[in-house]
Amino acid sequence: MTELSPARAVALDILLELEESGAYARDALDASPAVRELDRRDAGLVTRLVLGVVATYGCLDELIDTYCDKPGRMNARIRNALRIATFEALYLGTESRVVVSQGVELVRSRAKSAAGFANAVLRRVCEDKDRYLDALDMPAGSERSLTSLARQGGLPLWLTDEFLASLGSDRARHLVEAQLEPAPVAAYLNPRDERALAEVAQAVEDSGAADEGGTGLPGCVAPVAAAQLVASDVLRRGGAVVCDSHAQLIAAAAVHGGTCLEVGAGRGTKTFVMAALAQRCGIECSAVALELSKKRTRLNRRRMERAGLADEIRFITGDGCNLERSLARLDEQAGECVRFDSVFVDAPCSGTGTMRRHPEIPWRLIPQDIEEDLPELQFELLSQAARCVRAGGQLLYATCSVLRQENEGVVDAFLASDAGRGFTLVPVSTAPLFQRDDFAQAVSYVQAREDARGMFQSVPALDAFDGHFCARLIRSR
Template identity: 30%
Template sequence: MVKATNTNPRMHAAKILDRICFEHAYSHLALHEALRDRQLPEKDARFVTEVVYGTIKRLNTIDYILGSSMKQPFKKADRRVQTILRMSAYQLLYMDRVPDRAAIHEGVELAKKWGRKGLKGFVNGVLRSVGRQGIPDFTEIEDPVKRIALATSHPEWLVRKWIQAYGKENTLAMCEANVKRAYTMLRVNRLKTCRDDLQVDLQNEGIETTPGNLTSDSLIVTGGQAQKSSSFTNGAFSFQDESSMLVTYALDVRPGMNVLDACAAPGGKACHIAERLADNGQVIANDIHPHKQTLIDEQAGRLRLKSVTSRTGDAAELTNTYKSETFDRVLVDAPCSGLGVVKAKPDIKWHTKKEEIEKLPELQLRILEEAARLLRKGGILVYSTCTVMPEENEEVVAHFLQKYGSSFELDETLDSRIGLRSTRRGQRLILPQQFNSDGFYIAALKKRDEQG
């Protein structure tokens, strides 16, 4: 076993947080890379993971509390000091098993080791103040936007938009769900095993699971590291959120079909489609990014799927490659803001700008229009996103139907396939608080056999 040369978990957490907060690194990727390279003991790896994700999830609440404990504005503090104070404050305020004195002492030690020895007194004073103050009572704030934003750590602009779309009660529930621990979910590969047998196999390797809430193909990991299991290596399951699994049910694929996944990386849905086809048919897994083609191939290879063919290309230009009405089913899992997966990727809520969201619907509609031309008459086109923003979901579909309503209609049989009642005709929005899964949107569009 290779031992890490530096096993100080707080130093590792600090460096990861520094990259996320100041270099806009993706939290899940930065954490994965650091833990892979450092090979920390499992206990330390769990600690680093909790400190990194927890600090990012509670970022603006922590910053607010730190700001009230300092004479100068918090954001004017040294970059490394900001990181040390944030992660130490998270331990003080939200990690019951870390004694206050330990969190403060380790924060001061980290300042010394990370080149900020001259500021150790400052760090000590601020953290002691935070420990005395604790978490404020945000219910006293009259403005609902500011109250929810601070109590649940979300940007005010995002809370305001969600209140406009879903009301204060749903917004509060959604924001509270987003700061909870994200579940690790597995999708059973039914070409190799069944859910009950997989549970037993995983239990024999020390991995505890419970059945999912939305599909008969899902398991929720409650203990152990499933990625290190022989079942994963042998292709008995994949990692996928339950909401995302519903997309394949919405497509209603059957053996022998020709299916296009227009925006396929990293390949989870394309492989699920192939499994539902019994690996009998063809799944074209397209993505615009060449480096992500490898991810698709790796997934299909591990699952021993022969029906998946990956390719690189712009989803908005697929008619340059394929003739119209080539596919029986088409999936457009569109590029989106990702604001339905904040629970698992908390940095999204801080890095996403509302100006960026405003540009997305035009691209989403363009891809949807292109994909629609490739669908055969009588076929099903599914449009999905992992966001809960109406302008990226229902409004895109509404604009599409305004232009192509003579050729397409919303599929009213969607409910029977996904096992959930539609929020609107042929459409289902899943909010993160409803099933402990990701926020997700699915719309099923059927191409008329004859134009109206």
């Protein structure tokens, strides 16, 4: 009898836990004592299997169910064991004999009587995997091409179609090809922390990663080894923050002398980058970090206080869709409706530019999210924020999505509305901070990813880092 590998057994335990709790895969992996007890190689395999199954389970189930008479009656233990083996067959290139033998033992460990069933299913999976990925079961033509592309990335068919419509064929294919690859990690340094550079430089050396190509943003370091960075003290004390390189560029575009309102500050990742950039460049500014969640507001304040960057920031819990109420106390203290030199809307979105980091995204989204719910919310946030921009000030709208409906669609709807009157779309690369000589490389990087109207869009795989969107608007009156 084949001995079951400990990594696969732990992966199955975690997947069953996720099915019961609805937690996020990365959180479950980070919290698992069983993963920490494994050696580095096995721990890495557990991570790959768990994240991969979560990211592709719709396609895995589609193939598995092809060989089952009553798929709806399969219990979670057997299904998740088969998912692990099928993921290895389709997306890891594991040898068929290993897929079958380990998959059968995985099923046997949870349901002995189902071992024969698992053997039959997995043999068929291995025989038909290429046919499935190439969508040879579909009619030749565009339908087969779309289905094959979706299956290659383990993605829902409708979402793959949206990527093609939003990005075009070449960029969409790059996105899909990157879907199951690990995303590089970047950090931004706190200029007030003298030790941070040396510690993060060590994490870069330990990463062993090929040079991903930098964005040229002063203070950005990438790629770094996440485990080594977490193991050091630099993140805990606020010497650096983990933040995707493209997100850092967008935060840089929002830095402006004078006053800034950040709508959707979250736990303060971009708040940190903006404050650190202002400190690095000697820019005097004061900011308001607005966030709907009290918990996230509290976490943001603590992070910024530890970093020594909180002096000129006011932290407010409030709804970006009702800024009149959220900023009422600020207006009362000022004796007028406060207007800002820079307003930055970091909008909630589908997160389709960050699927490599968040494997739950593809199969939790539904078409209504993209077509109605998210764009409506994003438009309201942008419209509300527009009222807070002073004449001559800038308004930035950003997402970590690659979908047109959430990006250009929202911006165009805003410009065509009453709220958008008096605003002009200008290139992101013309933001104040990018006019400094030491940001020349960053400007070139941004310009290479701007469309004809100056809106920034990055795409995973085509670019090393995540997919982010940003539009910059100036209020003329």
